[in-house]
Amino acid sequence: MATSLISSEMDIDAHGQQSGYLRVPHSTHDSAYGWIGVPIICLNNGPGPTILMTAGCHGDEYEGQIALARLARDLDPAQITGRLILLPTLNAPAAEAGCRVSPVDNGNLNRSFPGDPAGTPTQMIAHYLEEVLIPQTNLLVDLHSGGSSLVYPPTLLRGPGAAPSEAELLLALQDAFDLPYSWVFPSSPGRHSTGRTAMAAANRKGVPSVMAELGGAGSVDSANLALTERGLRRILHQQGLLPAYAPDPPHGTRELHVQGSVYAYDTGLFEPFKAISDTVAEGETIGLIHDTLKPMASPVEITSPHAGLVLAKRTLGQVKRGDALFQIARDI
Incomplete structure (x- = not known):
């Protein structure tokens, strides 16, 4: 041992x-x-x-x-x-x-x-x-x-x-x-x-x-x-x-391969458009990041680089660069 x-x-x-x-x-x-x-x-x-x-x-x-x-x-x-x-x-x-x-x-x-x-x-x-x-x-x-x-x-x-x-x-x-x-x-x-x-x-x-x-x-x-x-x-x-x-x-059980995560590149408040198990298309806008310290600035659109479904989602409202917002998977 x-x-x-x-x-x-x-x-x-x-x-x-x-x-x-x-x-x-x-x-x-x-x-x-x-x-x-x-x-x-x-x-x-x-x-x-x-x-x-x-x-x-x-x-x-x-x-x-x-x-x-x-x-x-x-x-x-x-x-x-x-x-x-x-x-x-x-x-x-x-x-x-x-x-x-x-x-x-x-x-x-x-x-x-x-x-x-x-x-x-x-x-x-x-x-x-x-x-x-x-x-x-x-x-x-x-x-x-x-x-x-x-x-x-x-x-x-x-x-x-x-x-x-x-x-x-x-x-x-x-x-x-x-x-x-x-x-x-x-x-x-x-x-x-x-x-x-x-x-x-x-x-x-x-x-x-x-x-x-x-x-x-x-x-x-x-x-x-x-x-x-x-x-x-x-x-x-x-x-x-x-x-x-x-x-x-x-x-x-539904078997999946994970495609990857969707990350924030901006600091602000995260507004998700998708829930767990929702379908996602490649290039689809799936959320926004709002910079409330710049209230007149338009929010940043978050688009998915992957097609599939939402396997995981961020629950905290505040985000910064590098935070995972979603994890996208597809059926095997």
């Missing part, structure tokens, strides 16, 4: 249910020998696959945090065949602050992999996940949303698979999660990904992974949360960890 300065309060090989913290050392002015606690729950009921589920990688993405905490409370180890490891608030300082990045070190955890065992707290968490936990698992499920600045419909993200067997598994996981949309990456990096995300970390370790975008706007949508909780149980059943669960009939 890789060396890490992070210590765990539990033995994930022990049977039954355990809960505690990963202790991330953090020495500060007012806490010389202090540590940051990352909550971890493990349900272990003997032989079977190990599934790792994470949320709170970005602290302002809430559906996944609630869903994993509720799953931890509701499940009994006797219902499980195998082992389930839950990290509902992976970047705990960011989750506590309700921020995308950690207030401790300004670290964006899902841009910090493979991490550093002796780095900042965010880098240490990334390293621990990639080098210690992921190699002990058979599947990673990483839960996100659009956070404070964006909103998505419930969408699974997956690659095409590095081999035919993995492609078959990822499609089965997509069908099991059964979200309205699936963002399918057009190519696989194999086992040599240079990405800085948790999915890339799993890829480097040869562990299949899926991610989900489950809402956003810095709020909790009860319908999206219900789809999330349903989907997680369906995945556990599909993978054999929850054999007694009886899934309801599937709703169906």
Whole structure:
């Protein structure tokens, strides 16, 4: 096992249910020998696959945090065949602050992999996940949303698979999660990904992974949360960890390739003309940016360089150059 300065309060090989913290050392002015606690729950009921589920990688993405905490409370180890490891608030300082990045070190955890065992707290968490936990698992499920600045419909993200067997598994996981949309990456990096995300970390370790975008706007949508909780149980059943669960009939998933994002080049107030799932034509005006400090100036038209549908939309009214306003996808 890789060396890490992070210590765990539990033995994930022990049977039954355990809960505690990963202790991330953090020495500060007012806490010389202090540590940051990352909550971890493990349900272990003997032989079977190990599934790792994470949320709170970005602290302002809430559906996944609630869903994993509720799953931890509701499940009994006797219902499980195998082992389930839950990290509902992976970047705990960011989750506590309700921020995308950690207030401790300004670290964006899902841009910090493979991490550093002796780095900042965010880098240490990334390293621990990639080098210690992921190699002990058979599947990673990483839960996100659009956070404070964006909103998505419930969408699974997956690659095409590095081999035919993995492609078959990822499609089965997509069908099991059964979200309205699936963002399918057009190519696989194999086992040599240079990405800085948790999915890339799993890829480097040869562990299949899926991610989900489950809402956003810095709020909790009860319908999206219900789809999330349903989907997680369906995945556990599909993978054999929850054999007694009886899934309801599937709703169906629309598979998409993302074309790209539409960005602001001006500062002002953003007026969107399109909603989630609306159709967009290439060159169509899909919003305006108003400079209210120059009230007599005409607003700047935002046109789409892509044709397709709106998969994500900015929710904050104020924009500046470089802000993503829309994400456009098309059917596969």
